[in-house]
Amino acid sequence: MQISGKILYNKELSPDYFRMRIGFQDVVKDIIPGQFIMIRVGDTHDPLLRRPMGIHKVVEDGKGIEILYQVVGKGTFLMSEMRRGDRIDLLGPLGNGFKIDHDMERAIIVAGGIGIAPMMALIEEIKRQGAGEKGQKTKIKVFIGGKTRRDILCVDDLKGLGADVYIATEDGSLGYKGVVTDLLKESITEKDSGFTMFSCGPNAMLKSTTDIALRYNIPCQISLDKRMACGVGACLSCVVKVESLSPTPISYSPYKCVCTDGPVFNAVEIVW
Amino acid sequence: MQISGKILYNKELSPDYFRMRIGFQDVVKDIIPGQFIMIRVGDTHDPLLRRPMGIHKVVEDGKGIEILYQVVGKGTFLMSEMRRGDRIDLLGPLGNGFKIDHDMERAIIVAGGIGIAPMMALIEEIKRQGAGEKGQKTKIKVFIGGKTRRDILCVDDLKGLGADVYIATEDGSLGYKGVVTDLLKESITEKDSGFTMFSCGPNAMLKSTTDIALRYNIPCQISLDKRMACGVGACLSCVVKVESLSPTPISYSPYKCVCTDGPVFNAVEIVW
Amino acid sequence: MNNPDLSVNIGGIEFKNPVLTASGTFGYGEEYSDYVDLNRLGGIVVKGLSLEPYEGNPPPRIVETPAGMLNSIGLQNIGLNAFITEKMPFLRRYDTRVIVNFFGMTIKQYSEFATKISDVDGVAGLEMNISCPNLDKGGMIFGVDPRLTYKVASAVRKATTLPLIVKLSPNVTDITVIARAAADAGADAVSLINTLLGMAIDIDSRRPKLANITGGLSGPAIRPVALRIVWEAAKTVDLPVIGIGGIMTANDAIEFMIAGAHAVQVGTASFVDPDASIKIVDGIEKYCRDKDLTGVEELVGSLRT
Amino acid sequence: MNNPDLSVNIGGIEFKNPVLTASGTFGYGEEYSDYVDLNRLGGIVVKGLSLEPYEGNPPPRIVETPAGMLNSIGLQNIGLNAFITEKMPFLRRYDTRVIVNFFGMTIKQYSEFATKISDVDGVAGLEMNISCPNLDKGGMIFGVDPRLTYKVASAVRKATTLPLIVKLSPNVTDITVIARAAADAGADAVSLINTLLGMAIDIDSRRPKLANITGGLSGPAIRPVALRIVWEAAKTVDLPVIGIGGIMTANDAIEFMIAGAHAVQVGTASFVDPDASIKIVDGIEKYCRDKDLTGVEELVGSLRT
Numbered sequence A, B: 001m002q003i004s005g006k007i008l009y010n011k012e013l014s015p016d017y018f019r020m021r022i023g024f025q026d027v028v029k030d031i032i033p034g035q036f037i038m039i040r041v042g043d044t045h046d047p048l049l050r051r052p053m054g055i056h057k058v059v060e061d062g063k064g065i066e067i068l069y070q071v072v073g074k075g076t077f078l079m080s081e082m083r084r085g086d087r088i089d090l091l092g093p094l095g096n097g098f099k100i101d102h103d104m105e106r107a108i109i110v111a112g113g114i115g116i117a118p119m120m121a122l123i124e125e126i127k128r129q130g131a132g133e134k135g136q137k138t139k140i141k142v143f144i145g146g147k148t149r150r151d152i153l154c155v156d157d158l159k160g161l162g163a164d165v166y167i168a169t170e171d172g173s174l175g176y177k178g179v180v181t182d183l184l185k186e187s188i189t190e191k192d193s194g195f196t197m198f199s200c201g202p203n204a205m206l207k208s209t210t211d212i213a214l215r216y217n218i219p220c221q222i223s224l225d226k227r228m229a230c231g232v233g234a235c236l237s238c239v240v241k242v243e244s245l246s247p248t249p250i251s252y253s254p255y256k257c258v259c260t261d262g263p264v265f266n267a268v269e270i271v272w
Numbered sequence C, D: 001m002n003n004p005d006l007s008v009n010i011g012g013i014e015f016k017n018p019v020l021t022a023s024g025t026f027g028y029g030e031e032y033s034d035y036v037d038l039n040r041l042g043g044i045v046v047k048g049l050s051l052e053p054y055e056g057n058p059p060p061r062i063v064e065t066p067a068g069m070l071n072s073i074g075l076q077n078i079g080l081n082a083f084i085t086e087k088m089p090f091l092r093r094y095d096t097r098v099i100v101n102f103f104g105m106t107i108k109q110y111s112e113f114a115t116k117i118s119d120v121d122g123v124a125g126l127e128m129n130i131s132c133p134n135l136d137k138g139g140m141i142f143g144v145d146p147r148l149t150y151k152v153a154s155a156v157r158k159a160t161t162l163p164l165i166v167k168l169s170p171n172v173t174d175i176t177v178i179a180r181a182a183a184d185a186g187a188d189a190v191s192l193i194n195t196l197l198g199m200a201i202d203i204d205s206r207r208p209k210l211a212n213i214t215g216g217l218s219g220p221a222i223r224p225v226a227l228r229i230v231w232e233a234a235k236t237v238d239l240p241v242i243g244i245g246g247i248m249t250a251n252d253a254i255e256f257m258i259a260g261a262h263a264v265q266v267g268t269a270s271f272v273d274p275d276a277s278i279k280i281v282d283g284i285e286k287y288c289r290d291k292d293l294t295g296v297e298e299l300v301g302s303l304r305t
């Protein structure tokens, strides 16, 4: 869907990290956590393309959404300059989100830096759908990592949702000193095998997470981040190499599109 | 000079016409009416080039300037979005301005639409330099034209400076109905030959003005508007064909640069 | 108020308007059908197909550049058979012209493809992409050599009676000799331009930003070059020309038509705005109306020099 | 902290750093001397000169395009004599290398120019522009034909002992054959790219936006194409290459050096920011320091493919 949204707020949470809330004219139904939108960042041709952004939160059952983003270049800089009341043009919701087991009892979430963005929506959905009334029985552990304490976002929100939060920073300025997957490795044991894992973050982190998941045989869904042009499966820019798990439908190609086949994949499927 | 100015205000005067005041860190000395600046309208490469803008007013002896501009495309649109406090990067003052006779007694000013912009600075300077103490003896007649009444700017300011203002609009919504040069033609007589004429506006208007000036043998200075890239005489984009009045210096070319040889020219020099 | 006639006839194909979507930028139509009313398009040129499925280049496959993008998709496609069985049934449901863009690595592959597609119901015409390396000639690109262009276009011409559009590469010294070669071979139209060859480097890793090293530049950045090439080709050959390259708005499309194009294709613009092609149709209609033209054909080649 | 060596030697010319201003975009140096400390530049390539003054094309001469601009200045210049008497005295006051860009309409004009400039004090080298129409050959552009390139470059080579840079046109199918022709003719270096040929149309009047109809596209829009062409040329010839085309920042310049350029020229960027070339010098120095390089030469051609 192409939507003209209205910016309800756009505020800096910590240096270079912003949260933007966008309101819609009509309710957008059935947004699945892990899905994303393609944002037009301006009328100029430089930057030219839309920017993919994960859905951070669904607001009032689809009357709007929030995104959480990091300013890393021209496009996100322009986004940071947008103001309350401005119109914003977006395509979405796009892609396949996380699959949540109806009575999933335990979830491990592993996020690196801005990778936490889509995880809030996921956790809220787990709360809604997970085991027990209002998902209160689903135990959620969140491992969250970043370079410094300034890259660790949403901790209070996570705790507010009842999640156990484990923090790692590379410079040790908050929590465990080191990369988050090392913290994960240290914290996880055989008995955690009843968990489902969900992860989003830099590629290296996703790969380590996948290795850990494979070792302990924990089902793991990861959300990938690839450069995109169309977001709808038309241009074939965003491909990732996959193992042929299922033979026929993709028999003609070792590639899948992150935009339409993902961005969430079963971790074992990806060829790193 | 390359100057990083600060926007003191930027306000819409009438639909699509804006006045911007820019403050400087250091006083810019010796700005001559008719000179212009080249404004960088943004960091993006689209639009790429700077935009030339006449100096509308010198503020506090060079502590700043004002420009008056019309939104006609991408660049001026971006200018209109700038806000108080923003930095603005400009080159200037550039070019050769109007030449004012120390004891000029009478001036006719002919402006079309946004062509009034540099004329305010001119009139203020005439007031400073013209005949009599504080130039009060210099009689100034301003002929100002536009499509509709909304294109007629600065009338109160002009009257405030003691000028006689004659207005023409093509749709007759204000003043004389028709083009300003027809009004000029009707108003001018042989006895006006003691005047000096100054003009800025669309090409067709400048040409008619020149014709009238020639007919009555009135000295006439016109400010030309050409597409520019550098503004400093380096690229040779902005040329205009001239009669070879003076032989040697430009003997190698029938062209002069509007940015450095102009934008103000002796009207008789131009080959239309 | 008159109702300008937007229809154009190119090589016997009647398009309801002169706006087509460009190959590789609109998938097989389906991908954009939630965003665009396909019935409103003059035509859809599908993603470039080959006889067999083709896996394309490894990622990363795109880089954004100032007012443009580089792509090195490498012609990934599902192959002729999957296209016929999985994609054509969908496309046949729409009232728009389907143009099949295709390529081969040998002349034989080209003509075989053309033969096989010719019986398929719902295909209005063919667009052959000759900007791919020719395996018989050590990887030299078909479309940069007039003799090869002539040879491969002639072979396809013999293999099919469908209207044949030859899509030309801009990476040549003189487009007119290539366009003439296509005309001599019996093409019904030429379309141009395909992408300009470009490159980008990551200065931290000192590696190319595309796994394939080089890629094709598209988008508004290339428009002035595309327009010049279209103008040169249109002046030279007696065939209808389809203009492509950086067309974002109706104004851009109209520039190409004034330069001599009978129709245009919209590529990269669809990524920026899925609806771009429809807005262009509307904008062309408005322009014709404002200028009191009876139809778009009046625009074609009307440049006053 | 090391102090990286920014100097480069190209065909015997020692530049203090690899950043030159491109011909036609920096006048004769003087025009920008209030804005830029000319002493900080590696070199200045002056506006293209001819034996006699040349009036150039009628206006309008420029159009802005997405992330670029078209120009059809048409080589207006003051001629060799005026340059020597009016401009060189000024340039000699600065500690930077002066490269004289020049052109002719016949081979004879080229070699005559080269002979005459050779005695002029303060000229570090010549850059011959072969992107202009050759009157002897009915207006065909020298630089798109390897034989003509060879012929004119050989003639100039014989006429001067000054270091000779041949500036190549990108409007060719295969830059490597042209670059080789320049090398075979005895050039000391090649510089590239000159502008891409483009065009723009005013849809209201249906006239070209440039009086000359077509013009040369420059600016960031063309950078990906320029970078690819520089990379191809640098791989092919054994001469130093000077990279040009859309360089706006130090990062852009570094891309060209990694692709194989020994130096770069900054063109359109000076219009946007007169100081761009100096910022590029500073940025290259910072990069070398950050990456712990002993000098810029380490960068040249270091692309990891």
Ligand SMILES: Cc1cc2nc3c(=O)[nH]c(=O)nc-3n(C[C@H](O)[C@H](O)[C@H](O)COP(=O)(O)OP(=O)(O)OC[C@H]3O[C@@H](n4cnc5c(N)ncnc54)[C@H](O)[C@@H]3O)c2cc1C
Residues within 6 Å of the ligand: A036, A047, A049, A050, A051, A052, A053, A054, A055, A067, A068, A069, A070, A071, A072, A073, A074, A075, A076, A077, A114, A117, A118, A224, A225, A226, A227, A228, A263, C063, C064
């Ligand atoms: C499915 C998906 C969801 C995402 N969700 C978020 C999110 O919730 N919050 C957030 O901050 N970021 C998210 N990203 C990354 C975000 O899209 C990029 O950071 C952003 O596009 C950078 O744009 P830029 O102009 O600031 O940077 P530039 O570096 O100037 O961008 C240049 C080009 O590269 C592309 N690009 C650059 N970095 C990335 C990247 N990491 N991933 C994909 N394309 C990239 C841009 O889209 C653009 O085309 C997501 C990416 C994907 C694919």
Ligand SMILES: Cc1cc2nc3c(=O)[nH]c(=O)nc-3n(C[C@H](O)[C@H](O)[C@H](O)COP(=O)(O)OP(=O)(O)OC[C@H]3O[C@@H](n4cnc5c(N)ncnc54)[C@H](O)[C@@H]3O)c2cc1C
Residues within 6 Å of the ligand: B036, B047, B049, B050, B051, B052, B053, B054, B055, B067, B068, B069, B070, B071, B072, B073, B074, B075, B076, B077, B114, B117, B118, B224, B225, B226, B227, B228, B263, D063, D064
């Ligand atoms: C010496 C001089 C003084 C000027 N003073 C003023 C002034 O005080 N107030 C004002 O409103 N305008 C003035 N102009 C005109 C102003 O520069 C243009 O309106 C402006 O550049 C348009 O930019 P745009 O991006 O909005 O339009 P676009 O049409 O998008 O511009 C595209 C390109 O064309 C050029 N261009 C477009 N129109 C003009 C034009 N009329 N003159 C020169 N270049 C043009 C732009 O600079 C740009 O490179 C002046 C022009 C010159 C040469």
Ligand SMILES: Cc1cc2nc3c(=O)[nH]c(=O)nc-3n(C[C@H](O)[C@H](O)[C@H](O)COP(=O)(O)O)c2cc1C
Residues within 6 Å of the ligand: A235, C022, C023, C024, C025, C047, C048, C049, C071, C073, C075, C101, C129, C167, C193, C194, C195, C217, C218, C219, C220, C222, C244, C245, C246, C247, C265, C266, C267, C268, C269
């Ligand atoms: C992602 C992408 C994929 C493309 N794939 C094809 C293709 O398969 N066959 C083809 O002939 N052209 C292909 N093209 C070229 C376009 O059809 C078009 O010629 C080019 O992009 C210029 O137009 P534009 O600037 O409007 O995008 C592709 C272009 C892009 C951007």
Ligand SMILES: Cc1cc2nc3c(=O)[nH]c(=O)nc-3n(C[C@H](O)[C@H](O)[C@H](O)COP(=O)(O)O)c2cc1C
Residues within 6 Å of the ligand: B235, D022, D023, D024, D025, D047, D048, D049, D071, D073, D075, D101, D129, D167, D193, D194, D195, D217, D218, D219, D220, D222, D244, D245, D246, D247, D265, D266, D267, D268, D269
């Ligand atoms: C206004 C203008 C004038 C130019 N004049 C010349 C010239 O006289 N001789 C020449 O060899 N190149 C000339 N060029 C080409 C530039 O030197 C350069 O090769 C080209 O602009 C690409 O670099 P850029 O993108 O950094 O501008 C000119 C370019 C521009 C924009």
Ligand code: FES
Residues within 6 Å of the ligand: A227, A228, A229, A230, A231, A232, A233, A234, A235, A236, A237, A238, A239, A257, A258, A259, A260
């Ligand atoms: S972004 Fe175009 S196919 Fe995925």
Ligand code: FES
Residues within 6 Å of the ligand: B227, B228, B229, B230, B231, B232, B233, B234, B235, B236, B237, B238, B239, B257, B258, B259, B260
């Ligand atoms: S604008 Fe460059 S010479 Fe006048």
